[in-house]
Amino acid sequence: MIDSNFNNKEMNKACIFDLDGVIVDTAKYHFVAWRNLANSLGFDFTEKDNEKLKGVSRIDSLNLILEWGGMNFSDKIKTDLTVQKNEDYLTYIQKMNESEILPNVVEILKQVKKKSNYKIGLGSASKNAKLILEQVGLIKYFDFIVDGSMVTNGKPHPEGFLLAASEMDVLPENCIVFEDAPKGVEAALAAKMFAVGIGSEEDLGDAHLVMSDFSKTTFEEIEEKLLAVV
Ligand code: BG6
Ligand code: MG
Numbered sequence: 001m002i003d004s005n006f007n008n009k010e011m012n013k014a015c016i017f018d019l020d021g022v023i024v025d026t027a028k029y030h031f032v033a034w035r036n037l038a039n040s041l042g043f044d045f046t047e048k049d050n051e052k053l054k055g056v057s058r059i060d061s062l063n064l065i066l067e068w069g070g071m072n073f074s075d076k077i078k079t080d081l082t083v084q085k086n087e088d089y090l091t092y093i094q095k096m097n098e099s100e101i102l103p104n105v106v107e108i109l110k111q112v113k114k115k116s117n118y119k120i121g122l123g124s125a126s127k128n129a130k131l132i133l134e135q136v137g138l139i140k141y142f143d144f145i146v147d148g149s150m151v152t153n154g155k156p157h158p159e160g161f162l163l164a165a166s167e168m169d170v171l172p173e174n175c176i177v178f179e180d181a182p183k184g185v186e187a188a189l190a191a192k193m194f195a196v197g198i199g200s201e202e203d204l205g206d207a208h209l210v211m212s213d214f215s216k217t218t219f220e221e222i223e224e225k226l227l228a229v230v
Contacts, residue, residue, distance in 0.1 A: 012119065014143075014170040015112050015219075016161055016188075019124035021054060021180030022198050024100050024136060026126075029092035034065055037085045043069035055181030057125050057154040058082050086128075093128060096135045104214040109141045111219040119143040121164035123177065123184075125154055144168050155183040158191035165191070176226065179207070194226050 020026045031050040038045055045068050053061045062082055066072060073081070112118050122129060122145040129147035133139040144167045146160045153159045165175050177188035180198045185207045188195035196211065197204025204210050208229050211217060 010171070011117055012168070012170045013115075013117055013174045014119040014121055014165060014168050014176070016121040016123045016164050016175055016177045016193070018055070018177070018179045018181070018184050018198075019122060019129050019132060020126055022178050023102060023105050023138065024096070024132060025102060026093070026096075026132065027054060029089055030061075032092065033085050033089035034061065036088055037081060038065055038069055040084075041069060041071060043071075045069075055125055055155045055179070055183040055187075057148055058086070058127065060154060090128070093132060093135060096132065098137045101136050101138065102213060104217070106138070108214050108217075108219050108222075109138065113141060115219075119168040119170060121168055121175075122146060123160045123164050123187075124148065125151075125160070155181065156186035156190060158187050161187055161191040161193060165193070176222070179204070182206075196222065196226070 017023055020030070027050065030053065031047060034050070034053070035045065045065060049068060052064065056064065059078070059082060062078055062085070109120065112120055120142050122133070122142050124146065125148045126132070127148040130139065130145055133142065133145070144164055146164045150163065151160045161175070161177055162172060165172050172192045175193040176196060177184070177193045178196045178198055179185050179188055182203055185195045185197050185204050189206065195207040196209045197207035198211060198213060200212070201210045209222070209225050
């Protein structure tokens with residue numbers, strides 16, 4: 001239900017957050033679980049290789065890892081391998097709590113929540129997104145959640161971000177996307193949204209604005225900086 005302060009589509013705005021690497025640092029758990037799988041198949045890969053899996057869907061991640069190991073399997077076996085990896089990954093996720101929320105994220109969510117013309121969305125490639133948000137106690141902040149089970153095309157395709165915007169009744173040009181993956185920044189730009197990169201200028205330089213994390217900023221400052229670049 002859209003409230004009375006949020007009934008003019010031209011004025012509606014939204015923040016759309018990526019999850020892994022923006023709200024919580026789950027990359028380390030993905031790494032351990034994928035590495036366990038690779039090791040069980042007789043090969044290994046590095047943390048640097050793992051960087052290439054950020055923002056990449058579960059099945060595309062498996063395909064990349066198998067390529068690194070010089071292996072290939074039938075679709076049926078690949079499905080079994082993704083199930084095996086996810087079961088392992090979930091053992092780490094189920095132990096997560098609010099202490100694993102990245103610095104100042106809760107403050108930023110609260111500041112956006114106070115603005116009556118702003119909605120808050122999630123645009124994640126992860127099929128575990130809702131579970132993770134529940135686990136760390138942040139699900140209540142979100143007006144609409146797009147997870148990996150709701151899109152046909154993964155990032156850098158803009159489908160997920162555009163779905164979040166349309167479900168929240170916000171025009172793409174009024175959305176600010178927060179992303180840690182180069183593919184996610186690409187997806188936000190393809191959606192004609194503002195892109196804020198969370199990470200290094202080197203990796204995310206195409207974004208409208210890049211911050212190492214949320215720790216030294218407020219949402220007002222982010223808005224001001226974005227206004228200055230357009
Ligand atoms: C993205 C992560 O958010 O979700 C990727 O950056 C991950 O590393 C992808 O592969 C899919 O996650 P899940 O939880 O559906 O396996
Ligand atoms: Mg991410």
